[in-house]
Amino acid sequence: xxxxxxxxxxxxxxxxxxxxxxxxxxxxxxxxxxxxxxxxxxxxxxxxxxxxxxxxxxxxxxxxxxxxxxxxxxxxxxxxxxxxxxxxxxxxxxxxxxxxxxxxxxxxxxxxxxxxxxxxxxxxxxxxxxxxxxxxxxxxxxxxxxxxxxxxxxxxxxxxxxxxxxxxxxxxxxxxxxxxxxxxxxxxxxxxxxxxxxxxxxxxxxxxxxxxxxxxxxxxxxxxxxxxxxxxxxxxxxxxxxxxxxxxxxxxxxxxxxxxxxxxxxxxxxxxxxxxxxxxxxxxxxxxxxxxxxxxxxxxxxxxxxxxxxxxxxxxxxxxxxxxxxxxxxxxxxxxxxxxxxxxxxxxxxxxxxxxxxxxxxxxxxxxxxxxxxxxxxxxxxxx
Numbered sequence: 001x002x003x004x005x006x007x008x009x010x011x012x013x014x015x016x017x018x019x020x021x022x023x024x025x026x027x028x029x030x031x032x033x034x035x036x037x038x039x040x041x042x043x044x045x046x047x048x049x050x051x052x053x054x055x056x057x058x059x060x061x062x063x064x065x066x067x068x069x070x071x072x073x074x075x076x077x078x079x080x081x082x083x084x085x086x087x088x089x090x091x092x093x094x095x096x097x098x099x100x101x102x103x104x105x106x107x108x109x110x111x112x113x114x115x116x117x118x119x120x121x122x123x124x125x126x127x128x129x130x131x132x133x134x135x136x137x138x139x140x141x142x143x144x145x146x147x148x149x150x151x152x153x154x155x156x157x158x159x160x161x162x163x164x165x166x167x168x169x170x171x172x173x174x175x176x177x178x179x180x181x182x183x184x185x186x187x188x189x190x191x192x193x194x195x196x197x198x199x200x201x202x203x204x205x206x207x208x209x210x211x212x213x214x215x216x217x218x219x220x221x222x223x224x225x226x227x228x229x230x231x232x233x234x235x236x237x238x239x240x241x242x243x244x245x246x247x248x249x250x251x252x253x254x255x256x257x258x259x260x261x262x263x264x265x266x267x268x269x270x271x272x273x274x275x276x277x278x279x280x281x282x283x284x285x286x287x288x289x290x291x292x293x294x295x296x297x298x299x300x301x302x303x304x305x306x307x308x309x310x311x312x313x314x315x316x317x318x319x320x321x322x323x324x325x326x327x328x329x330x331x332x333x334x335x336x337x338x339x340x341x342x343x344x345x346x347x348x349x350x351x352x353x354x355x356x357x358x359x360x361x362x363x364x365x366x367x368x369x370x371x372x373x374x375x376x377x378x379x380x381x382x383x384x
Contacts, residue, residue, distance in 0.1 A: 047092065093116070098153040211236065261289070274309055300356055325380060
């Protein structure tokens, strides 16, 4: 990754060095060092110092601009008895004005501009000559040495902010487009999975069920027919397993890890933290379930607990039973006094639960007694 801060430091050092060399050389060529004596050396060393300060941190740009303004205004006072003098920071004051405009916040930047304008005006008036006697030349000198660099700095800052806004907007637009594509792909995958289930899985399951019923209804001794029906059962189970894996793939969301039964404890703790007494009971020996069924069981428990939190009361019992041929999830919660039936409250949630259960060929039942509401879902699994 490119080191931007290091590059800026090197560039500021280079700019400061160029200003020091140019202003010192110009002052040495044009200023009467021998005639002015220590005063000329004071201006020269002052110019070197303020130009070297241009390499400092940007947060000191206002103070650097003030130092340049003071030198620009004070040099004519020190060299007033000399002819042909120049100030020691002709180039440096331009860079100081630019830095003040580019790096400072509006209020400090304006204060730095006022200091620069005052210093340039004082330097022009104290220097005498044609510039001091003609206000138009003074105005031009002030604009060139003080105002123009500051305006260029402000323009650069505004342009940099504008480019950053454009890049940020482009990045947000790209993210929205990518999210729209991901959402469209996910919806299409879900549609395909639903169509596969509706069109194929029910028929394949029916084939297996009818083949099994026909095999059990055969009299003993019909070996070839029984063998063929057994093959049909095995083929249908294999086809359902392959279809389930395909559905798992289609339902998977890229870059998103879906919660499953391993996260039931966390879900129950969340409901407890919300103030609803909840207990989780696990029965039977846990087994590896297809990923989509694992997620579906978690989502059903989540919806049932949400309904209990909204429309029922504690205590809530969550029971997950791993049987030999089925997995049963039961959620039981208390009912509030003077209640409207919970089924009416939870209509939308129950519709989603029924849809999930149907997708996996399971069964769902629910109902309420005098003081309890119970939801029970059963999913067939391969025997172990």
